[in-house]
Amino acid sequence: MKPLEERIIDFCHRLRRFRINVTHSQIVDALRAVSLVGLEYDDFYPALACTLVKEKTDLPIFHSLFRIYFNVKSKKAPEEDSGDPFEDVNNDGYDGRESGRVEAGKAPGVVTEQRMKSRIEGESYVLLIKAVREGDYDMLQELAHQAVQNIKGNQQFGIDNARELVKRAQNSIGWEKAMDEVFEGILSSRAMFF
Amino acid sequence: MFSSPEEIRSRFAQHNFIVDRSVSTVVYLAIKLGRPLLVEGPAGVGKTELARVLSLISSRELIRLQCYEGLDESKSLYEWNYQKQLLRIYMDQSQHKSWEEIQETIYTREFLLQRPLLKALMAEDKTVLLIDEVDKSDEEFESFLLEILSDYQISIPELATISARHIPIVVLTSNNFREFGDALKRRCIHLYLDYPTFEQELKIVGLKVPGIQQDLAQKIVEFVQAIRQIKLKKAPSIAETLNWAEALLALDVTELDSEVFQNTAGVLLKYKSDIEQIAAQGPHLS
Ligand SMILES: Nc1ncnc2c1ncn2[C@@H]1O[C@H](COP(=O)(O)OP(=O)(O)OP(=O)(O)O)[C@@H](O)[C@H]1O
Numbered sequence: 062m063k064p065l066e067e068r069i070i071d072f073c074h075r076l077r078r079f080r081i082n083v084t085h086s087q088i089v090d091a092l093r094a095v096s097l098v099g100l101e102y103d104d105f106y107p108a109l110a111c112t113l114v115k116e117k118t119d120l121p122i123f124h125s126l127f128r129i130y131f132n133v134k135s136k137k138a139p140e141e142d143s144g145d146p147f148e149d150v151n152n153d154g155y156d157g158r159e160s161g162r163v164e165a166g167k168a169p170g171v172v173t174e175q176r177m178k179s180r181i182e183g184e185s186y187v188l189l190i191k192a193v194r195e196g197d198y199d200m201l202q203e204l205a206h207q208a209v210q211n212i213k214g215n216q217q218f219g220i221d222n223a224r225e226l227v228k229r230a231q232n233s234i235g236w237e238k239a240m241d242e243v244f245e246g247i248l249s250s251r252a253m254f255f
Numbered sequence: 256m257f258s259s260p261e262e263i264r265s266r267f268a269q270h271n272f273i274v275d276r277s278v279s280t281v282v283y284l285a286i287k288l289g290r291p292l293l294v295e296g297p298a299g300v301g302k303t304e305l306a307r308v309l310s311l312i313s314s315r316e317l318i319r320l321q322c323y324e325g326l327d328e329s330k331s332l333y334e335w336n337y338q339k340q341l342l343r344i345y346m347d348q349s350q351h352k353s354w355e356e357i358q359e360t361i362y363t364r365e366f367l368l369q370r371p372l373l374k375a376l377m378a379e380d381k382t383v384l385l386i387d388e389v390d391k392s393d394e395e396f397e398s399f400l401l402e403i404l405s406d407y408q409i410s411i412p413e414l415a416t417i418s419a420r421h422i423p424i425v426v427l428t429s430n431n432f433r434e435f436g437d438a439l440k441r442r443c444i445h446l447y448l449d450y451p452t453f454e455q456e457l458k459i460v461g462l463k464v465p466g467i468q469q470d471l472a473q474k475i476v477e478f479v480q481a482i483r484q485i486k487l488k489k490a491p492s493i494a495e496t497l498n499w500a501e502a503l504l505a506l507d508v509t510e511l512d513s514e515v516f517q518n519t520a521g522v523l524l525k526y527k528s529d530i531e532q533i534a535a536q537g538p539h540l541s
């Protein structure tokens with residue numbers, strides 16, 4: 062099997078770990094799709110997204126996993142580290158810097174950067190609630206990673222504004238709203254006992 | 256039929272339908288993989304238009320099934336033409352034909368009313384089948400749809416089993432009015448359409464509102480793009496941008512100020528509360 066195919070299959074398994082349930086036939090579709098359109102970012106990304114993501118709310122997680130896993134670098138912030146949490150990812154696969162085929166940092170083609178931001182905020186919030194309620198540590202970690210990514214680039218990290226930065230990171234994934242909802246849930250379930 | 260996503264994108268553009276490459280890639284893949292294309296997105300982003308233009312550029316007839324609550328097989332697939340059957344029964348009876356004989360004649364294609372799904376299956380030529388606003392139909396209909404989109408074959412008990420001559424290009428659209436079933440979703444290739452970027456929308460306005468000054472078009476699109484970032488009951492869609500641009504052009508407006516906005520806001524925004532909100536805290540107008 063070609064390395065790229067292996068990587069795609071491996072990527073699908075990662076998605077499963079993040080509760081994006083990918084079936085065998087979806088993986089087959091994804092492989093066929095990629096073989097039909099190739100590796101240009103504007104083709105490769107939608108080829109995987111349109112075959113693997115069946116719920117709109119899964120798009121943000123798909124997007125960040127895609128960026129991490131296929132090592133897509135942002136053009137706007139070339140110094141940005143991928144913050145790669147997967148130890149087995151190396152640079153011999155799909156890599157935007159080498160091929161120059163990746164317009165990285167770009168949200169899924171149909172979605173602008175700005176809109177992606179508000180979408181991430183809106184939808185991470187749903188995921189955050191889910192993760193807290195279910196005690197899903199993987200998901201929490203991924204969301205924290207996303208939150209840190211979200212505030213990167215705009216800010217200089219400094220001791221005095223650290224609190225502010227954390228707040229921003231939290232806001233960027235809809236922390237407050239999510240916690241309100243989680244607590245509301247706890248309160249209303251308590252209320253039933255009174 | 257199409258040799259590349261780029262071909263689809265540029266042929267869409269020839270019909271003034273402006274999308275970016277990734278959209279055409281998904282359309283291309285749905286066709287190549289022979290899967291239904293499920294287009295999701297907010298109102299007015301071109302979901303229906305996509306199917307229409309796709310039928311144009313593929314030179315296929317567009318067969319449209321509009322979904323609604325309570326839509327059932329008789330309205331989507333076929334119905335017997337009872338009136339015509341009755342007439343035939345009267346005529347045959349007067350000629351003293353037996354019931355068996357009559358039955359044989361009235362359950363034939365002549366008495367079959369073809370609804371969109373059956374039409375698409377029986378069509379001589381290749382078609383594009385648009386199943387519009389599938390989220391408005393109910394669950395029962397959805398599972399029925401899943402069956403058809405798996406086998407492309409139906410059985411009419413009195414007549415025969417009918418298999419599609421050609422598998423149509425199927426486009427389903429949804430506004431997310433209701434979540435629908437996993438099984439149907441898994442059969443489809445997914446396309447999430449969103450509002451266009453500034454550049455795309457400017458291009459669309461230029462193409463669809465001929466005669467508009469570039470300068471004004473730019474201001475209009477900037478304004479619309481800005482208010483889409485504000486949480487409203489109903490954000491303006493492309494159609495509303497176009498209507499507003501037409502209205503402003505007709506009124507010979509050259510400058511977007513708050514008076515112009517007040518006088519024409521109804522074209523752009525549907526709810527009074529949205530208009531008030533934008534007037535109070537929308538993008539700055541002179
Ligand atoms: N990408 C585009 N390029 C050019 N025109 C567009 C585009 N998208 C939408 N339009 C214009 O916007 C109008 C509305 O689009 P359409 O009716 O297809 O939206 P829709 O997504 O089906 O909305 P609804 O959910 O309300 O049915 C179309 O008539 C078309 O003129």
Ligand SMILES: [Mg+2]
Nearest residue numbers: 302303304428
């Ligand atoms: Mg429509």
